[in-house]
Amino acid sequence: MEKFADVVIKNRLSVLLVSAALTAFFAYHITFLNISTNFNDLLPQTHPYIKMHNDFRKTFGGANFLVIMLSVKNGDIFNPTTLEKVRYITRELEAIPGIDRYKILSLASQKLKKLSITSWGMKSEALMWPEVPKTEQDMQALKEAIYSNEGYYGSYVSLDSKKTLIFADFFEETLDYSVIYRELERLRATTEDENTTTSIVGHPMHLGVVASMLSTMNYIMASTLLVIPILLYLAYRSIWAVLIVPIAAIVSGIWGLGFMSLMGYNLDPLVFVLPFLISLMAFRHSHQLYNRYYEEYIKTNDTAASVRIIIRQMFIPGVTSIITDAFGIAIIAIIPIPMLQRIAIAGGFWSIITVIIGLLLTPVLLSYAPVPQNFIKHIRTLQLKNEQRTGWENMFADWLGCWIVSRGRYVVLLVVFLITCFSFYWSEQLIVGDAEIGSNLLYPDSRYNRDSARINQLLPLINPLYIILEGEKQRSLTNRDAMIDLKNFADYMAKNSGAAGFQTIITALMAMPQKFHEDDPKWMGLPESYQEAASNLVGLMFEGNPGDMDKYIDYHMRLTNIILFYMDKTGPTIKKAVDTAKKYINEMSRLPEGFQYRLAGGVIGTEAAINEVVAAKQLQTLLIALCGVFLFCSIEFKSPKAGIILTIPLIVSNWMAFAYMAINHIGLSISTLPVSAAGIGMGVDYGIYLLARCQEEKKRDPSIALETAVTRTIQSYSKSIIAIAGTLVIGLLVWTFSGLKFQAQMGLMLAVILFLNCLGAVFLVPVLILLFRPRFLA
Numbered sequence: 001m002e003k004f005a006d007v008v009i010k011n012r013l014s015v016l017l018v019s020a021a022l023t024a025f026f027a028y029h030i031t032f033l034n035i036s037t038n039f040n041d042l043l044p045q046t047h048p049y050i051k052m053h054n055d056f057r058k059t060f061g062g063a064n065f066l067v068i069m070l071s072v073k074n075g076d077i078f079n080p081t082t083l084e085k086v087r088y089i090t091r092e093l094e095a096i097p098g099i100d101r102y103k104i105l106s107l108a109s110q111k112l113k114k115l116s117i118t119s120w121g122m123k124s125e126a127l128m129w130p131e132v133p134k135t136e137q138d139m140q141a142l143k144e145a146i147y148s149n150e151g152y153y154g155s156y157v158s159l160d161s162k163k164t165l166i167f168a169d170f171f172e173e174t175l176d177y178s179v180i181y182r183e184l185e186r187l188r189a190t191t192e193d194e195n196t197t198t199s200i201v202g203h204p205m206h207l208g209v210v211a212s213m214l215s216t217m218n219y220i221m222a223s224t225l226l227v228i229p230i231l232l233y234l235a236y237r238s239i240w241a242v243l244i245v246p247i248a249a250i251v252s253g254i255w256g257l258g259f260m261s262l263m264g265y266n267l268d269p270l271v272f273v274l275p276f277l278i279s280l281m282a283f284r285h286s287h288q289l290y291n292r293y294y295e296e297y298i299k300t301n302d303t304a305a306s307v308r309i310i311i312r313q314m315f316i317p318g319v320t321s322i323i324t325d326a327f328g329i330a331i332i333a334i335i336p337i338p339m340l341q342r343i344a345i346a347g348g349f350w351s352i353i354t355v356i357i358g359l360l361l362t363p364v365l366l367s368y369a370p371v372p373q374n375f376i377k378h379i380r381t382l383q384l385k386n387e388q389r390t391g392w393e394n395m396f397a398d399w400l401g402c403w404i405v406s407r408g409r410y411v412v413l414l415v416v417f418l419i420t421c422f423s424f425y426w427s428e429q430l431i432v433g434d435a436e437i438g439s440n441l442l443y444p445d446s447r448y449n450r451d452s453a454r455i456n457q458l459l460p461l462i463n464p465l466y467i468i469l470e471g472e473k474q475r476s477l478t479n480r481d482a483m484i485d486l487k488n489f490a491d492y493m494a495k496n497s498g499a500a501g502f503q504t505i506i507t508a509l510m511a512m513p514q515k516f517h518e519d520d521p522k523w524m525g526l527p528e529s530y531q532e533a534a535s536n537l538v539g540l541m542f543e544g545n546p547g548d549m550d551k552y553i554d555y556h557m558r559l560t561n562i563i564l565f566y567m568d569k570t571g572p573t574i575k576k577a578v579d580t581a582k583k584y585i586n587e588m589s590r591l592p593e594g595f596q597y598r599l600a601g602g603v604i605g606t607e608a609a610i611n612e613v614v615a616a617k618q619l620q621t622l623l624i625a626l627c628g629v630f631l632f633c634s635i636e637f638k639s640p641k642a643g644i645i646l647t648i649p650l651i652v653s654n655w656m657a658f659a660y661m662a663i664n665h666i667g668l669s670i671s672t673l674p675v676s677a678a679g680i681g682m683g684v685d686y687g688i689y690l691l692a693r694c695q696e697e698k699k700r701d702p703s704i705a706l707e708t709a710v711t712r713t714i715q716s717y718s719k720s721i722i723a724i725a726g727t728l729v730i731g732l733l734v735w736t737f738s739g740l741k742f743q744a745q746m747g748l749m750l751a752v753i754l755f756l757n758c759l760g761a762v763f764l765v766p767v768l769i770l771l772f773r774p775r776f777l778a
Contacts, residue, residue: 005311009304012364019361023251026258033261035214037207037268039064039172041338042610042670049609053601056468059554060561061103061169063606066202067462068166068187069455073195076161078139083107083132085191086164089198093168096183097176098204102550103169107146107156108132114145127152151507158458165459170204181208199451201462203603206439209448210269213740217269220738220747221276224731225249228283231727237378240369241290247365248286248358253279255357256350265342270441273735273746274343274674278350280728281325281685285318285358287727288689291720293366294375298383307367311359317692318359320636321685326351327628332674334624335617337610343674393719400718400762401711409767416764420652426659432618433571433611435667441742456567460500463569465577466601467562472594474556478534481592483509483526489584489597490562497580498573499564505537505552512536566604571667574608614668626650629684637691641774646687648768649760657753666745675746686721686761693717694769698777706777710766718762725758 008015043050053062068089072082087108094101105111112127127146133139146152157164170180184205188198229242256275260267267275289310296306330348333341385391389398404412434440438449455462469486471477487506494502509526537557553560566573578600585597600608626647634643657676658668666672694713698704704712732754735747769777 005308008311012367015364023254026255029258029261033257034266036266044336044609044613046336047609049600049605052598062172063603064170064172064203066168066204069163069199071163071197077164078143080132087132089166089187092187098170100169106166177208178211180204181212199454201452216739217272217743220735224734227734228731238375244365245286245290248362249279249283251357252282255353259349260346268339270671271343271674278347282354282358285354286362287724289362294379298379307363311363315359317688320632321688322354323632324629324684328625331621331624397715397718401714404766405707405711412763412767423655423659426662427655430658430662431571431667432615433667435665437568443741460567461565463566464602465564465604468598469560470596470598471558474558477557477560478537482595485591492584493564497577500567501565503563505560569607574604578608639774639776641772645768649764653757687765690761690765721758721761725754729755
């Protein structure tokens with residue numbers, strides 16, 4: 001490394017110019033970066049549920065689903081003012097970009113019909129289209145049509161008649177959710193008044209709310225970038241520390257975002273915190289080098305000599321650390337979710353470039369930076385304190401070094417064992433998927449979550465699960481036995497899966513005999529004869545306008561949709577719903593030959609697919625990441641024991657992170673999984689640098705015992721670990737002030753993880769060195 005350090009210093013201007021040129025190149029491409037969410041990118045496209053969802057979403061509707069509720073405080077909705085608002089929203093929705101106009105359903109849509117039997121046969125009339133009722137007689141007729149139809153009463157109108165729902169589907173290709181959010185907020189502002197509340201929920205609104213908070217997220221991250229330089233100045237009393245150390249994070253961010261733009265990737269707001277964390281990795285390595293630089297400058301008073309030393313001593317450990325960082329993030333690509341695969345590729349590149357930015361650019365910048373008098377005065381004060389071993393930092397390091405190599409090692413092992421058992425227990429309680437009702441990205445008192453609770457209170461129809469009954473031939477569904485099994489399936493799910501309600505074609509079919517017998521309730525049910533059942537289905541299908549029955553049955557009468565509604569979409573609710581459906585299909589179904597049930601679509605079905613993929617791949621990615629850390633560290637130090645020493649703290653740290661998530665009701669999802677993976681990479685750095693420092697101490701004086709080398713390492717390097725980790729922890733704690741719950745949670749969680757990793761490096765790694773006594777330290 002001596003020659004390499006000399007080459008870097010000799011060609012430092014070239015390194016600086018190339019870095020500047022690349023930074024300008026990537027900065028230019030950032031201007032083309034698209035910050036948006038593609039709904040399809042959130043779904044595991046190879047999963048059977050998503051394949052079914054993609055096959056039938058154009059027919060029955062997808063999961064990019066919107067629900068709007070108009071509710072009145074005084075009176076009921078059956079008045080011209082409220083119904084005119086329903087009509088206004090229904091018509092205005094058609095103009096919002098990305099909406100499927102044929103799947104807008106409300107009292108004012110043409111598809112909601114009143115069915116009657118006349119001497120001419122079946123007759124269907126729109127409930128409230130194209131105009132709202134003008135007279136009291138017309139209003140009464142509308143009430144009777146709704147109250148006499150269980151498909152409308154309790155679904156489109158609440159049982160207390162104070163609320164009505166409007167449903168809409170959006171396409172799932174690239175949409176501008178910011179535009180959708182602004183349009184929906186405009187509709188809310190137009191229709192809300194003292195007596196009317198407009199509640200809006202669903203994926204399009206949810207993603208729009210998150211997108212609208214990007215500026216808030218940026219302010220919080222900018223606050224972090226303000227806090228960290230202040231801490232750096234307090235630590236080093238040098239304006240150059242304030243400038244040089246954060247430059248690594250800034251340049252890293254420019255290169256990483258520019259790379260995403262070059263690859264044609266969009267930056268999804270749902271993982272917006274991850275790029276910032278990766279940039280913090282570059283900051284952390286730059287901070288490590290600067291901290292070592294001032295230690296060496298204390299000894300040499302020579303800038304060039306100090307820069308050579310940090311390149312020679314820290315480049316290889318730094319490369320190993322960066323490779324483990326990149327590997328931990330890149331391994332997420334094995335999860336078959338496009339958004340995660342793209343962020344894994346971009347994150348892997350982003351981490352690797354830290355070799356150039358953190359380990360080469362930082363020393364080059366240090367070689368050009370003048371040494372201010374404040375800095376010289378400060379480091380001379382520190383030098384005196386180090387020589388006299390005064391100050392709380394030195395006193396703590398001296399005590400810790402002696403304590404660790406004596407009886408302290410046994411105390412540490414006992415405490416770590418107890419913490420590991422506690423963490424393992426709680427990590428088993430971790431929920432895959434949403435852990436709390438409502439949006440887990442937003443605070444409970446957010447308008448979106450309050451709207452969600454308001455709708456679910458009386459009309460819990462915002463979390464549908466779609467299950468398809470598929471026949472082999474056209475008009476297969478005229479088979480009465482298939483309809484009977486479908487009815488039994490829906491009844492079973494309603495009783496056993498936790499569903500709040502369901503909708504099927506059966507409801508309309510059972511009402512047909514009643515309609516033919518002057519609405520006599522005793523005729524309610526499926527016809528006895530196969531011919532009559534087939535005739536009723538055909539009549540129901542072709543009466544009215546094309547597409548009126550698209551929500552329930554396809555044009556060829558080969559497919560029908562079973563819609564089940566749930567109060568929430570938390571992980572346990574979704575698992576129970578899907579498991580119950582599988583149990584009926586596998587054990588109780590009596591479908592005739594040529595029919596099959598297919599799982600699963602809608603909000604619950606797509607979330608179930610995501611949860612199953614995350615649950616299946618989470619352990620796999622963790623094991624591969626840990627094996628990667630073990631392999632790279634073993635190669636770096638030419639010792640498998642070194643790999644074990646550095647992997648054990650990561651295992652403990654990972655269990656502690658999952659325990660923290662479980663205790664704080666943070667589910668494992670596509671938003672939290674990349675952050676936890678980044679936390680693994682961030683945890684190994686301190687251990688690698690500490691082990692390398694211990695190796696330095698041993699090389700400097702081969703005659704000393706291992707205990708002495710460990711003591712000296714703790715005395716010289718533990719202060720640096722605490723200072724570097726403390727800077728990042730305080731910077732991340734700023735995130736807790738974010739208006740976005742997810743960002744606040746991730747900031748606090750990462751601060752806790754970094755703090756625990758710091759303790760692991762200072763306490764556990766030295767104990768493991770003494771326990772395993774690797775050959776390269778003998």
